Amino acid sequence: MNRTYPYAETYGVVRGMPSQGRSRQSIVDELTEIAATEDTRWESGRCSGTMYCGDHDHYAFMAQVYERFAHVNILQRDMCPSATRFEGEIIAMTLDMLHADTDADLDSEAVGMITTGGSGSILHAVLAYREQARTESDITRPNFVKPETAHVAFDKACHLLGVEIRQVGVDPVTTKVDPAEMDAAIDDDTIAMVGSACNYGYGTIDPIEQLGQIALDRGIGLHVDGCLGGFILPWGEQLGYDIPPFDFRVPGVTTVSADTHKYGYGFKGTSVLTFRDKSLRNGQYFYMTDWTGGKYASPGIEGSRSGGLLAATWAAMVSLGRDGYMGYARKIFETAFVMQDAVKSHPELRIIGDPTFCFSFTSDEFNIYHVNDSLSTNGWRLNGQQYPDAIHMAVTRPQIRPGLVEQWADDLGEAVAYAHRHAGEKPLSGAIYGGVEGGPTVESDEFIRVVMADMMDRQQALPPL
Ligand SMILES: Cc1ncc(COP(=O)(O)O)c(C=O)c1O
CATH class of the missing domain: 3.90.1150.10 (Aspartate Aminotransferase, domain 1)
Structure with missing residues (x-):
């Protein structure tokens, strides 16, 4: 296969809008062939990560559910109250797994939001901390501290949101960050820091309990990046593996990301960002009340979103338990x-x-x-x-x-x-x-x-x- 122009030799190239449409069957046949070819690569079991589930029956089940809601725009909830059920219950299941306190009084209730993936959750976490600092402090040049092993999505989020990123080196043997060095990197303009559970590169877990104490002492947020580990480490801990608490049981942890599209075994395109306090999440909601198109509000960066992914993710979670x-x-x-x-x-x-x-x-x-x-x-x-x-x-x-x-x-x-x-x-x-x-x-x-x-x-x- 020509890797630069894949499938050009077999199926030709669409260079502009076709003047006439093609038969649906020929399209489905062509794509079935392509998908089957590409699936053989990971079906061998020899690929790291990426195909977290790999079970075609589970995919077919989720596709069945997806199909029923794929066309729905969940921005318009009057037409799809089901999205509120899916979203609320996906968040509730994730908060439960991460030991969040959902019984607190309304203002300090743990909550969440669903994003498009790990990078989306990280972006919204940094946004939430930046907005909190804007409204609750006089920080004008915010910075965010990360162990260098924390995912590059933090650097990207800070780049996009105008936040300075400060990297702290890790121990080359343990790959863990020294809490004292994280502490030293924090100053009056620090809005939050991150610890990974676990990091992408080495699969190791930062000393979350110590970072939580520092976050409390310094009055900053602590995000735990559980994008990779969030949906598997909790079970590993219960199975008796040496996995220290990294979630809302740890004082000082203010947000945790956990990707439903990784070890949650959902389709690609969803992650859950959880917050210890509702006010932190709500501070990054966007409102424009005087636009000619009408009064506008959205919970995150996206506008229209498909109901299909929410439904499929919900179905994956309740089918597995x-x-x-x-x-x-x-x-x-x-x-x-x-x-x-x-x-x-x-x-x-x-x-x-x-x-x-x-x-x-x-x-x-x-x-x-x-x-x-x-x-x-x-x-x-x-x-x-x-x-x-x-x-x-x-x-x-x-x-x-x-x-x-x-x-x-x-x-x-x-x-x-x-x-x-x-x-x-x-x-x-x-x-x-x-x-x-x-x-x-x-x-x-x-x-x-x-x-x-x-x-x-x-x-x-x-x-x-
Ligand atoms: C620890 C960690 N954080 C964040 C991400 C980013 O996730 P995504 O690729 O879904 O944006 C990854 C991806 O592998 C990851 O391993």
Whole structure:
């Protein structure tokens, strides 16, 4: 397949609005073929993260529900009161899982909002803290403090919202941030900080309890990024794994994000941002009461939204319940530790920090991207990282099938041998977020930006005539 212009050779290219429509059946047939081809990649069970559920029956069930509400615009609640039920109950289930106090008096009641994904929840959290600072303090140049391992979405949110981001280095061995260093980065203009449970890169959990104490002492907010871990760590804790409390049980935690579209097993496009206090959420509502188009209010950045995703997410959650989530979590944790044992069996490889379901490893003896190159040849798709170069595996349901961990151990052994043989050569893969294609990142930052801009342009381009 031509990766620059995918499917152009097989199905042609639509260069402008077709003068006549096509038959629905031919469209469905074509897309069924494409989807089936693309699904085979992750159905092998060899892809890190991304396909958290991977169960076609569950997808078909959610699609059935989605279909009934996809056309509904939930901005117009008089026409779809069901959206209020879905939204309210998704938030309630998430708050319950995160041990929020929903029985408090109305002003300090824990609440939530549904966003379009992890980055959306992070963006709205930063927005809420910025608006709170605007109305309740005289901060004019707000800053937000993050351990460098916290997701890049915080940097993006701060960039978009005009908030300074302050990064604090982490311990290279544990990958955890030192609370005293976070404290030192806070000043009178700090609106909030973040701790991850867990972070994307290493799957490790920041010292949330200590950060919560600092947040209380310094009078700032503490967001816990549970985008990745929010829907799996709670079950891991109940299963007895070493997972410290990271949610609303911890004093000082003011917001938590948890992605329904990751380990919540919903369709892509939803996440829940939860707030200890209603006033923090409500402070970022947008109102314009004197617009010619009518008095306007919206709870978040989006205007119109589809009811389909809400309905499908709700259906996913109530169809699984605690039992369902716990059952899958048990298998995911078990699989992740067996996969980690395979890594530990090679003295040349080193697991970074003390992870659980998502783990990262490097090598002090050879370039880890050689290991990745060999794993890729065997169909594996891990995620690349840098500083240090490392590759990570977020274990998901496609990996829990029988036989997969044995294949992992075999292919990893082959990959280590390959890395020894190719030591000193330039590997083919490198640290590109969400994957490892794209070559090693030894070039200058400016050069990488040009290459990445070109990559994004090409993702939206047509083949030349
Ligand atoms: C810890 C963490 N936070 C935030 C995000 C961003 O989530 P999204 O890609 O849904 O915007 C991710 C994505 O993997 C993540 O792992």
